[in-house]
Amino acid sequence: MEKEYLKGLIEEILYVWGEPLDISDxxxxxxxxxxxxxxEALNDMSLQREKNESGLLLKKFGNTYQLVSRNKHHKYFEKFVENTPKKLSSSALETLSIIAYKQPITRVEIDKIRGVNSQRSIDNLIEKGLVLENGRLDKIGRPIIYITSDLFLRYFDLEDLSQLPKIENQEEINNEN
Structure with a gap:
């Protein structure tokens, strides 16, 4: 298939679909x-859109791609789109950050780090689609294992978890467990 035609076709598919689309799809x-x-076409499209300062960027979130507007242009859309961002509570953010940095992790491990019961925060994060259940541990009680989702990556504009900010005392945190 001719490369420019392929890029145009991918662009149309991503535009019509609206949500992130996996490479396998x-x-x-x-x-x-x-x-x-x-x-290769996705990589070319991404570079071209960035270089040409196109209004729509092609962003990668995990294994998915989506056409998105530039962050610096959001102020222009506020007039037309009623934006009621659903903010996360401080306990939900704390729980989410623990899951992001320590995943895969169980609720008991999260509770140990936070010093309080985290079930409500975890349920809230699952409901928002930022956290997923990823099986169970083969231990007594078979605790649920939690991980972050691709929506988490989109929410924080990350391509993958390696882009999370580094923690200064990561070794101390790792030694606590």
Whole structure:
């Protein structure tokens, strides 16, 4: 498939879909292009849009891609879009940060770090789609294992977890457990 045609097709698919789309989904939709060709086209599109200061950027969140507006342009949309951001409470943010840095992690481990019961915060984060249940530990009681989701990456504008800010005393934190 011709590269420029492929990029245009991917752009249309992402625009119409609106939500982040996984590479494997793009491969199923565009059967005539290989995964390698699709990834190369996505990378080219991302660089072109950034270089040309296009109004829409192509952002990667984990293994998904989405067309998004530039953060610096959000002030122009506030007039037209009623934006009621759902802010996270300080306890939810604290719980989320523990999960993000220590995942996979159980509620008991989170409670130990925070010093309080975290079930309500975890339930809230799951409801918002920022945290996922990722199986159970093979221990007594079979506790649920929690991890962050791709929505977490989008929410904080991260491509992957390696972009989380570094913690100064990470070794001390790791030695606490």
């Amino acid at each position: 793009l491969c199923q939709i565009i059967e005539k292009a290989s995964k390698k060709e699709i990834i």
